[in-house]
Amino acid sequence: MKKTIYLLLFILLNIIFYSANSCACISFENASWIDSLELTRNIFFSILILYVSEFILSKTLSFLNTLNWSNELPEELSKIYDKDKYSKSMDYEKTKYKFSTISSLLWFNVMVLILLFSWFWELYNYLHNFTSNIILITLYFFWIITFFQTIISLPFSYYSTFVIEEKFWFNKMTKKMFFMDSIKSILLTVLIGWWILALITWIYTITWNSFWLYTWWVVTFFSVFMMMFYSSLIVPLFNKQTPLKEWKLRDEIEAFASSVWFTLDNIYVIDWSKRSTKANAYFSWFGPKKRIVLYDTLISDLTNNELVAVLAHEIGHYKRKHTIQMLVFWMIQTWIMLFILWLALRFPEVSKALWAFEGNFAVWLVAFGILYTPISIIFGLLGSILSRKNEYQADEFAWLNYKPEKLKSALIKLSRNNLSNLRPHPAYEFFYYSHPTVLKRIKALDSIKTKKVKS
Ligand SMILES: [Zn+2]
Numbered sequence: 001m002k003k004t005i006y007l008l009l010f011i012l013l014n015i016i017f018y019s020a021n022s023c024a025c026i027s028f029e030n031a032s033w034i035d036s037l038e039l040t041r042n043i044f045f046s047i048l049i050l051y052v053s054e055f056i057l058s059k060t061l062s063f064l065n066t067l068n069w070s071n072e073l074p075e076e077l078s079k080i081y082d083k084d085k086y087s088k089s090m091d092y093e094k095t096k097y098k099f100s101t102i103s104s105l106l107w108f109n110v111m112v113l114i115l116l117f118s119w120f121w122e123l124y125n126y127l128h129n130f131t132s133n134i135i136l137i138t139l140y141f142f143w144i145i146t147f148f149q150t151i152i153s154l155p156f157s158y159y160s161t162f163v164i165e166e167k168f169w170f171n172k173m174t175k176k177m178f179f180m181d182s183i184k185s186i187l188l189t190v191l192i193g194w195w196i197l198a199l200i201t202w203i204y205t206i207t208w209n210s211f212w213l214y215t216w217w218v219v220t221f222f223s224v225f226m227m228m229f230y231s232s233l234i235v236p237l238f239n240k241q242t243p244l245k246e247w248k249l250r251d252e253i254e255a256f257a258s259s260v261w262f263t264l265d266n267i268y269v270i271d272w273s274k275r276s277t278k279a280n281a282y283f284s285w286f287g288p289k290k291r292i293v294l295y296d297t298l299i300s301d302l303t304n305n306e307l308v309a310v311l312a313h314e315i316g317h318y319k320r321k322h323t324i325q326m327l328v329f330w331m332i333q334t335w336i337m338l339f340i341l342w343l344a345l346r347f348p349e350v351s352k353a354l355w356a357f358e359g360n361f362a363v364w365l366v367a368f369g370i371l372y373t374p375i376s377i378i379f380g381l382l383g384s385i386l387s388r389k390n391e392y393q394a395d396e397f398a399w400l401n402y403k404p405e406k407l408k409s410a411l412i413k414l415s416r417n418n419l420s421n422l423r424p425h426p427a428y429e430f431f432y433y434s435h436p437t438v439l440k441r442i443k444a445l446d447s448i449k450t451k452k453v454k455s
Pocket residue numbers: 313314317390391394
């Protein structure tokens with residue numbers, strides 16, 4: 001059954017490619033509207049090739065990851081998993097792998113069809129019948145794309161929640177909650193996205209030459225605003241956050257915080273258990289707003305000492321200035337991206353490559369989004385490397401200032417309960433893991449001990 005599906009998809013893909021290759025060339029040659037045919041055609045093929053290459057790269061990495069699967073419990077994991085739990089974690093990995101392969105193949109095919117049959121341009125043209133206002137057209141254009149994207153992805157996320165997560169005892173969501181969440185996310189995307197997109201398009205129409213610089217200020221301001229208020233504005237729409245009431249735990253956390261000169265304003269508990277059994281904690285901070293949020297699932301999984309160790313790690317991120325560092329990294333990345341976008345906007349061929357008869361902003365953005373892929377992969381990689389380095393530093397902070405053994409046992413418990421894959425393929429890990437695996441983190445923690453003993 002599975003093989004048949006893959007085979008069918010493969011055949012479909014081939015048909016699309018061969019027919020497209022010929023139809024793309026014919027249409028371009030017959031089209032008198034293109035000024036620089038050669039460049040337009042090159043950009044069109046670059047877009048296709050980049051899209052396909054990125055897909056092949058991500059599928060190859062996922063496939064490499066499967067090579068590390070084993071039926072026996074590997075010796076190095078014997079302290080973390082027992083036999084049953086390990087085989088359950090392998091089952092979980094395999095199920096997720098199959099699911100993501102099928103869904104990404106579907107998305108891939110949809111996108112290739114759209115690119116080849118100029119549906120972006122058709123959509124733009126259709127909208128042009130109703131209005132010629134560039135801001136409205138851009139808004140409608142992305143609304144419709146987001147609408148179809150949501151329609152296609154909803155069944156997948158439904159399956160992932162109610163079949164996969166359910167099978168492994170992670171899911172706690174009811175169907176009603178799932179649909180309410182989906183509606184809320186769509187409304188949020190429309191409401192927030194609407195303003196940002198309208199603003200950016202408006203800036204584009206009035207400040208042609210410094211478009212990228214103004215846009216950079218807008219998105220930077222918006223991101224900083226979100227960093228500060230996400231926890232108090234967006235999270236309450238989905239979850240309830242209540243101040244931590246357990247006095248003993250609260251005292252221990254506060255005692256630790258003051259021992260490292262950290263003024264803590266708020267400790268909240270979020271009712272995550274209504275959605276999932278997976279556990280986590282996060283720390284949001286900007287300016288005077290310092291807030292630590294613990295998942296109620298984390299509190300039920302860990303002992304008080306282990307919880308403080310996890311918080312020590314989070315405070316370590318703050319003390320080592322990782323939040324600011326990540327923000328600066330993101331700002332540089334956006335700056336470069338917008339600058340390149342602005343350069344691309346000077347070439348009408350970029351939007352013409354997606355069959356648009358005239359340069360237009362909405363189609364331009366889509367074409368640019370794909371052409372930008374290689375740079376975004378590089379930034380993604382750099383981001384992962386930076387983030388893994390920061391994890392080691394935060395662990396070290398927790399080790400030096402609290403009980404190292406407690407951090408280790410917390411990490412082990414969390415990855416066991418979340419059925420984490422602890423032996424990813426090195427290439428997969430290099431590209432995608434924002435956190436080092438628990439084995440590596442424990443090794444790093446132990447090496448701090450040996451360094452200490454030696455000195
Ligand atoms: Zn961390």
